[in-house]
Amino acid sequence: MSVPTHGPLFLTNTLTRKKEEFVPLRPPHVGLYVCGPTVYSDVHLGNVRSFLTFDVLYRWLTHIGYNVRYVRNITDVGHLVGDVDEGEDKIAKRARLEQLEPMEIVQKYTNGFHDVMRLFNVLPPSIEPTATGHLIEQIGMVERILKSGYGYEANGSVYFDVSKYAEKHAYGELSGRKIDELMTNTRDTEGMDEKRSPLDFAIWKKAEPQHLMKWPSPWGEGFPGWHLECSAMSTKYLGLTFDIHGGGMDLKFPHHECEIAQSVAADGVAPVRYWMHGNMLTVNGRKMAKSEGNGFTPEELLSGNHKLLEQGYSAMTVRFFMLQSHYASTLDFSNAAMQAAEKGLERLMAALTTLDALTPVATFDPAHDTTLDALIKSANAYMNDDLNTPRAIAVLFEGIPVINNAAAKREDRSGFSAEQLSRWREFYHGIAGDVLGLQHEQRVVANDRALDGLVQEFIRMRAEAKARKDFAASDAIRDKLVAFGIVLKDTKEGTTWERA
RNA sequence: GGUCGCGUGGCCGAGUGGCUAGGCACAGCUCUGCAAAAGCUGCUACUGCGGUUCGAAUCCGCACGCGACCUCCA
Incomplete structure (x- = not known):
């Protein structure tokens, strides 16, 4: 079977801002990575839109004959509340507020996320890796970044040196940003003296003694930076360079920009061939x-x-x-x-x-x-x-x-x-x-058969009334049913019913 | 302030330099005992002002309005 079977596929590559023909690296295989949720609270409808977009992409790729490995992660550590790598971990904060173990929070909202995905008929990915399940890979990546000279350690944390990276690479190419403009527009950097530049971002963060979510590393106890997990896990499951990376528009900068920088710094190659970004629900x-x-x-x-x-x-x-x-x-x-x-x-x-x-x-x-x-x-x-x-x-x-x-x-x-x-x-x-993943609603549940039997009996009675031209009686039946939310439809084949 | 994007008929929302998406709503008709459902028909829009062109809603410029990102967010 030739791939694809339905003619060439064109996708808008946000890296080039152009519609490009999609040709996978190793057909018929396609590697697809999508940024999943940070499981510290309920997903809302805007989140759903993003996952729906890539669900349709996944379905279409499969439909036209590709063999897709779809990786969508669960972020269960490292996502900080504030900005500039100084805030509290989102999950840890929620755990404190709800008085639960962090992993209980993770489990609770992961379950909720899955329920919602099922509800909207969004297919599960091929692999759904978690950040905490890939500490080894992330630490390995930090080491490679340090080795290549694009990271530096400061007081038990490791930061990515954006300025140094930008000397040789196009930091900002995805989001259309210029490094000096970013510098100009950055807010005050007070209280962040660990970082050499406000644009630098944490790839490993030192954990305070009371911190619940921490792991041993060559730099002491800590936890991985938010951007790192996607790079580490996509590399692990899809290879150094893979076909498509998707996510919401709001992840373009800095998240995806950082992903590119990390991969290039650690492994010397651009990680993604086609970047795709879904727009916002307003x-x-x-x-x-x-x-x-x-x-x-x-x-x-x-x-x-x-x-x-x-x-x-x-x-x-x-x-x-x-x-x-x-x-x-x-x-x-x-x-x-x-x-x-x-x-x-x-x-x-x-x-x-x-x-x-x-x-x-x-x-x-x-x-x-x-x-x-x-x-x-x-x-x-x-x-x-x-x-x-x-x-x-x-x-x-x-x-x-x-x-x-x-x-x-x-x-x-x-x-x-x-x-x-x-x-x-x-x-x-x-x-x-x-x-498109559209399916019939399951509107009637448990007593569906009982209800149908009941309504069929009324339909039969009404037909009898109509046959003897007793329209007062037949209309009475119909009106009664309407009052209960049952609508009758007369067709050439007979009468059907549905809920109003 | 910087960067990017958007502005389409009553509403939502696609889209291409000329061939008038689709849905919803609305109106008329057909079917029907009546109604609903279904069918047929109608409803021709592209923020404003310039420019390019034989021709622009579609390309360019300006203006106005709106939004996103620049800080966590799908």
């Missing part, structure tokens, strides 16, 4: 962020129990909503937009159900083949064009009238042959399901 035009206090958790979203939410929205509605915009654009969350997405998704999923329920006819429409060929072609082209999911979704909608038409009309030639049906189903389930 609320009323402002970035959703924990510090802004405008984020909501998936639980609040589902229940609608938040001052910014007019109602609850399902995870699939959110997924669909997010995929209706391009990953590189900011996306503004609003109730009106969510309600529109809810309706749109409903229509799409209803069409899928209709398609699955269609029965083949003898006098089918031969045009369904050419129509489908066109849909397939453009859907693939759009996905290959830097993951244009909104366009791919639009393609799915283009075929919906064809499906609905076939279902609504029994007499004409709008029907499908058995072969056409299987091809259409394969396409719709492939794009909507496998690639």
